[in-house]
Amino acid sequence: MRGVEWRKRVAMATYQEFIQQNEDRDGVRFSWNLWPSSRLEATRLVVPVSCLFTPLKERPDLPPVQYEPVLCSRANCKAVLNPLCQVDYRAKIWACNFCFQRNPFPPSYAGISDVNQPAELMPQFSTIEYIVQRGPPNPLIFLYVVDTCLEEEDLQALKESLQMSLSLLPPNALVGLITFGRMVQVHELSCEGIAKSYVFRGTKELSSKQIQEMLGLTNPSASGPQGRPAAPQDPAVTCRFLQPVHKVDMNLTDLLGELQRDPWPVPQGKRPLRSTGIALSIAVGLLEGTFPNTGARVMMFMGGPPTQGPGMVVGDELKTPIRSWHDITKDNARHLKKATKYYDALANRAAVNGHSIDIYACALDQTGLLEMKCLSNLTGGHIAMGDSFNTSLFKQTFQRVFSKDHNGEFRMAFGGTLEVSTSRELKVSGAIGPCVSLKAKGPCISENEVGVGGTTQWKICSLSPSTTLALYFEVVNQHNAPIPQGGRGAVQFVTQYQHSNTQRRIRVTTVARNWADAQSQIQHIESSFDQEASAVIMARLGVFRAESEEGPDVLRWLDRQLIRLCQKFGQFNKDDPTSFKLSESLSLYPQFMFHLRRSPFLQVFNNSPDECSYYRHHFVRQDLTQSLIMIQPILYSYSFHGPPEPVLLDSGSILPDRILLMDTFFQLVIYHGETIAQWRKAGYQEQPEYENFKHLLVAPVDDAQEILQTRFPMPRYIDTEHGGSQARFLLSKVNPSQTHNNLYSWGQETGAPILTDDVSLQVFMDHLKKLAVSSAA
């Protein structure tokens, strides 16, 4: 939270409020808050017109309305009535602000007048939420897919977590259990007496139909003689594997309690055989057959990489290590392509049916997230990565999946679709986030595809209040086609989803920005630049590219973009680097880029492929604040000299008499300076006369706790000190302004040298300036 404040402080004053207000109300942050009026100008701005959109941003102050939205009657528009529409109260007609179609109000709006407006016409309801009644409410579904090839301790911890989670589930939610090891077991929950389960071989790929047949779900007599083939079946009856929590609570608790480790012997020098791929395909197949298009969450808990069957990531020979970046670049990862393809197909199937897949992977080594990431990325599922199920990191994270908001409702939504409408001058290029394309055709699709494009609708199988998509637009207005005076470009986001209380809801956000002529109003445009949002938006683009391109290429692309941006907006004399200046609205942007270049999202050095996948997974879904923390971690300094203060993420900030608290989103590091560490070791804090020291020690811990309480996933909490091995987490993040290379020239006083050959921010900036001002560029 401190970070946010701090950030606000640095943001540009005039636009800051506007931006903040927009974000709070609509969950939208645009890269530019004034839009260049032509395609040509837009491309010259380097950073595209784009936004970060948080569809379900928490709006405690926004009561949903209990009626259906009014839609534009034009078939290919269907925009929702919003405050930007022109309304003729007398004629009871409104004009769509996207297609200019004039629509009559529906009969229920008969009493409308300029003093009696429906909520959706009021300016403060640029974001509004409708509750709609469509079909019977669908229960939420939680299907646990549990790896049993775990150490006894881990399994025990996991079992306890799972049992605990039963009490957190909504009572009417359906729950199911699949366990796997060498075999895959689908547990039947409805039976009394003997516990039944269906067992599948872990090596054989089965079609969804076969799975359903083998589970006895295709009951020919079900459709019956009455000839109602697809008659609405009572799900509780048709599927013995998914039962309401309140019914099978006890049963399931016992069942989980009796779960045993996979009994098959694991010979020396082998990995346990883990049929993760099949387990998932059965989970997907089971839901596909029983609850298509219903919100469901497959929660997979795995303690190691898949070692057999389709989707296998590594063989069971321990002597063959799991693929590393090195193997991948050398094209030496045997299973990579096949496995990725397999999980990709599964993910798409799940996404089509609106089911999301969570992966909770706890192991010391990699578990194959690289191959499996798409499962979560495409379906909006979570990925949590830890060392063991017996850590608070996992336990808390898992528990937080079921956290509730102020209304006591789960912070999760299912089966979301996001539809974007734009006014004519604008088209949609694509989206980057935890979504899949619905391949909806419409008039406002840009040919220029960015991220997941070619559509105006995306499916987001699972949403949380922080789920954020980056949306990219293209200004299509030709240079010579003037924008009408006072005309504004508008974008409407329509998000339909299944609320955790099983209601169907539609949230509509309509925003508009002024057009500006880049020729004449370049300063205005420059000052409307949201460098934070832009940094995240560009970073997402970079990460998206990194998935398919070589790392260095992506960096080069990022650099070029940065240089071009600086060339466009910097003030300088040609070929004079020292004259280079950036306005306040862009001043932080290069620094973000500097840290982004060093971040694990783009740098694979020191990160395993799994870790990269994990980091990227979270990066492309978190909201702006969190994303920024990921790009440039926050560093606070605690000392006797005053209250805690944010300090530069720089090696110069590492001082002996300070305690540092660094939040990288994924890690929380408390670093005790050399002196402090010695004091602490000496136990001064225990002595009453040094109570102030004790307070100093406690302060960062308290602050860290605050962050730990709310962050999802739970960050790794690291308490270290000068010279401690875990100090590397800090040292790898800070700007290496002092290294063994320049240590002596910088004098002894300041900070700690970092043993690295990485360039420091200063060197980076020097180069940037040089290139920006170079006439050759």
Next chain:
Amino acid sequence: MFVCVLSCFCVRVSRPPVCQPYSHGAMNLSGPHPSYPQQYGVQPSMQQMTNQMSGMQVGSGPLTSAGPGYAPPPSSEPPISAAYSAAAPPSYTQAPHPVSGAPSQPPPPSEPAAPQPYYDGPPPSQQQPFPSSAPPPSQPFPSSSPYSGPPPSSQPRAPAVSRQQSFPPGPPPPVQQTFPNSAPPPVSQALYSGPPPSSQPGPFPPTFASPAQYPAAQPPSQPGPPHFHSGPPPQCPMPPPSMSQQQANPLPPGPMQQPPQPGMQGGYPTQQNGAFGQPRGPQPGYAGPQYPGQQNYGAGPAPTPAPTQKRLDPDSIPSPQASELPAVQKFRHRIDPDAIPSPIQVIEDDRANKSSEPFTTGVKGQTPPLVTTNFQVKDQGNASPRFVRCTAYNIPCTADMAKQSQVPLAAVIKPLAMLPPDETRPYVVDHGEAGPIRCNRCKAYMCPYMQFIEGGRRFQCGFCSCVTDVPPHYFQHLDHTGKRVDCCDRPELSLGSYEFVATVDYCKNNKLPQPPSFIFFIDVSYNAVKSGMVNIVCQELKTLLDYLPRENPEADSVVRVGFVTYNKVLHFYNVKSSLAQPQMMVVSDVSDMFLPLLDGFLVNVNDSRVVIESLLDQIPEMFADTRETETVFGPVIQAGLEALKAADCAGKLFLFHSSLPIAEAPGKLKNREDKKLVGTDKEKSLIQPQSGFYSNLSKECVAQGCCVDLFLFPNQYVDVATLGVVPVSTGGSVYKYTYFQAEMDRERFLNDLRRDVQKPMGFDAVMRVRTSTGIRATDFFGSFFMSNTTDVELAGLDCDKTVTVEFRHDDKLSEDTGALMQCAVLYTSCSGQRRLRVHNMAVNCCSQLADLYRNCETDTIINFFSKYAYRSLLNTPTKTVRDTLVNQCAQILACYRKNCASPSSAGQLILPECMKLLPVYLNCVLKSDVLQPGADVSVDDRAYLRQLLSCMDVSESHVFFYPRLLPLVKLDGGSLPMAVRNSEERLSKGGVYLLETGLYLFLWVGANAQQELLSNIFGTPTFSQIDPNMTSLPELDNPFSQRLREIIDSFRSQRSRYMKLMVVKQEDKAELIFKHFLCEDKSASGGASYVDFLCHMHKEIRQLLS
């Protein structure tokens, strides 16, 4: 036509010591027996003649009368009977009991001597027999002439006819009586007349050939016209339709060909032709006799249809010819059934002679007592006959001799046979870490045949003569006779059977074996649940699990158990002791079976008792409402196999299965039952497995030591032939309970199950038979698998399983050394110990055929023949199989006749003493459901019996083919009443009989049984109140009832399968089933009666000889 011959038929059983054995009486027919005259008393002249001719000869008169009686199924075969009747009386010297013979003769009437005529009668026989009686022969004819008169009368006499017909099948007693008593003339005439109609032949060629005709045959060769009335040629015209079939018979090519002879063809089936030999051919008169037997013997599988048509009741059809030939005599020579070799007599004799003294095995080449005899065995260096029985205890020195004799050289080995309590089971010998001492070259195990030399430092192998060093730890000095001093202390040096403890070298993967496991697979499809099977099995298992096999009765069994239920998916159960409730794991991916769990599937019964009981309680409930009707089968076995693989142990699977596995899965079967194929060349396809799937599977099972026992509860066709492949290849058993009904079949099933679970057995066994140089084991029969030509691999080997080994010469044998065989079975005991059981057997070698014939064992030969024949069915048309059998037996007997018997008339049938029962037993084999199925025998039944027989030992096959029929008269005292022969005519209307077939027990109650008897047995004095559905006798408190139940119990305990008791009331419908087992009679499916067959046999032999 004339009639016949005089006696041409002598059955002489030659005993080794020449005729002496005949002691009873002259075995030779020729010797007139006083008895005969008596019988035939009615017509003195005739009889006398016959008597003179041969003791056995049938007086023409009486015989004829009998003839009709014989008629097989009245409907179709009347003609046949006629034919038989005509047949000259066989003089069965056999008459060991001349005495008995005489009295019994009256009955014989029913069994006309008819056959003779066909077979041998005609040609030479006449002459030969005559020698002694030469004159008489002629007499008969004259006598016959008188009869001629009657014929006409007979025709009109419809009633008489009908009676005759009825007799055969039904009530013999009356018939008999009538004949003897009944005015001889008319009756007989009537009967005869029938035959003469032989003219009938016209219409019905072959069949009709009346006995009379046979005689005709004789004339050809012999001038002895007197004897024969040369027949009315008419007969000739009748070409036997059946001929074609018969021709197909596998008779020796030479003789067979003869048929071309005109005369012959007319009347005789090819076989006959052969038999008659050339001389007859020319004779026109021969037309005659077609012999009923044809159908039975060689005739194709579908016996009934063809014959029926052809055969008309001669009596019923007035034939013009008959009238034409009034003068002609139709004689029917009957063979007195009592005069032909009687199994009962042989059994009783053996019992009387051999049961008192223990049988010591020390003497090489000694024939053991019969399997029906109770005797004690003392092992003195050769394996007990309970372990090994040979077909011959003197085997020919050369391959030529063996080939000439055609006597099969085989051993029926039951390696793990249970011994009676008074005999010690084989000792276990431990030769220490180095393992058993063996010959270096042939690897034979140390045994009494190893000759120690060089002061005991080395030994010479008795099998291959290789000299091997004695390992130091085994060294022992020799005494003055060259025997080791410790000879008597070491079982392997002094006994025929013993066991070695095997070392790790003898184990799979060089790892000591795990204790075996038992896995129970219960079909829970609709049919299985509904029949009550599931319930019964689950109930029973709860207690049965306490009786798993163990070696030490005090200790708990180390056998682990597992449970699976299935319909079209499999449900495995985790019954780990730590669980509060069993867990069910369903595997629906049957196309690729695997074991879903490891821990908790195979458990120790005591540890998991509570969970197991809970499971067994719940299984019936869980599936009580099942609607699933489809089942799988292949995956079930695969699952068991996987389980054993995972547990790395051998074991046994118990499958309780109800229906044809039609669910989509590997090993899926289709209903291919097609009765139309029976009798065609495609018949074998019904017996072959549908697909190769199960044989491949069984290969894998054997490799793992996975033995499969299958309990079938079918309501319809389940394709036993295919389902049985795995059990049969893995040393398992198949039990079949068709139309299983809980109330009726519960006892039988449970007793089978109990015994099957408890019986001692070995697992993962390999058996090898080593022989001394000169012979070699070439063929094996039984329930096992062979991947090479020498090793018999048995996934499981229980105490009832028998392996039959056939030996062939590959060199000359020496009379001095004899022939040795050593059967070594390596197996894992039920406690998980690896053992080697060794059986040694030494037999003599002979250069004289007579020695061979003197030391044969017919029961064992029959056992071998039947196994051989049953197996041949897989590849050979049934008819060919049957013909081959007949032919081989004929060759055996012909060889004897030619080489060993004292010269005598060709009309005499001379049988070696040891083999005098060969014909009757062979007939039983030929008539068995497998080789000659009746219309009511299902394809499944045949396959089932076929598989069942493949591993039967001699005593089981004996009773299987020749059931034991006990009259329940006086049951006091400890001994059993003497059995009677399996013929309807032996049954008295007033009696109650117990019939044991090895699979069933029948209690036949005569319609006139005494009230007291009924009260004693059933508790009701009234015949009509006896409930034919009872499966056990009421427990009444009277000595008779007690004793009877004791007998039944003791019978049951002697058999490896529980015999269900069926009460059959005379003239009840169920009687047909019962009659099926009266194997000396004609069978409904067309099987020949004993007498008929004997005649046929005789003819075959004669054909060979000529």
